[in-house]
Amino acid sequence: GAGCLIDQLIGQYQADICGLGPLLDPANTRKAIAAIHRYNTKSPLGEHESVQRIFALYDESALVICDYAKAPRPRMPFPYYAEVMTGFEYAAASQMIWAGMVEQGVEAIANIRRRYDGERRNPWDEAECGHHYARAMAAWTPVVALSGFDYFAPAARLSIKPLRTGARFKCFWSAASGWGTFTLTPRTFRLDVLSGALEIAELTLPNGRRKTYSERIRVTESTSLVLS
Numbered sequence: 001g002a003g004c005l006i007d008q009l010i011g012q013y014q015a016d017i018c019g020l021g022p023l024l025d026p027a028n029t030r031k032a033i034a035a036i037h038r039y040n041t042k043s044p045l046g047e048h049e050s051v052q053r054i055f056a057l058y059d060e061s062a063l064v065i066c067d068y069a070k071a072p073r074p075r076m077p078f079p080y081y082a083e084v085m086t087g088f089e090y091a092a093a094s095q096m097i098w099a100g101m102v103e104q105g106v107e108a109i110a111n112i113r114r115r116y117d118g119e120r121r122n123p124w125d126e127a128e129c130g131h132h133y134a135r136a137m138a139a140w141t142p143v144v145a146l147s148g149f150d151y152f153a154p155a156a157r158l159s160i161k162p163l164r165t166g167a168r169f170k171c172f173w174s175a176a177s178g179w180g181t182f183t184l185t186p187r188t189f190r191l192d193v194l195s196g197a198l199e200i201a202e203l204t205l206p207n208g209r210r211k212t213y214s215e216r217i218r219v220t221e222s223t224s225l226v227l228s
Helices: 010-017 026-040 086-098 102-115 134-147
Strands: 149-152 157-160 169-175 178-184 189-204 210-220 224-227
Touching: 010 086, 010 134, 026 086, 086 102, 086 134, 102 134, 134 149, 134 169, 149 169, 210 224
Parallel strands: 157 189
Antiparallel strands: 149 157, 169 178, 178 189, 189 210, 189 224
């Protein structure tokens, strides 16, 4: 029907996480994302009607799957419309961040973490259809969106463009071959590998800084990459 669906831009979400750029007019995309935040956010859920599975309730806040707002709700809405599922929420929150709605996106993530804080629910099991449901792995997407860590393994091409940096920005990174942290200041960049390794042939940093290597360098647990 005329409902506002939380994953109506799932194709753009896939394109963003893969670094493929905009598939639609960015202005229209942002308008749709703003609508998701406006209509699908329920804070708190105490007055929200749902006779389906209860993954969030009472004084908790969340993004619901679909909201009909001022539009007429079908007599038989599609299943799950009134439910809350973290996998969808993380994806929508990431799109808010990419659209420049950083505070709104981070707020949506904070609402999830409050619900799974270890007292209300198991922090390692964000249940949806079942326990330890795989879609909740979308929680990694906001890390990529906020850190700007983009690694293309076939060409060993690394790009780091955080949305916000300030005097010092430090963040976790992960790739298929390893994981660690990176630290960025206005003058220096440092990449540390805490497990595995990372090969780099080309490095792009904010403010147009770029470094290419004639041969791939391999950063391991016993070494660090430092540029100043």
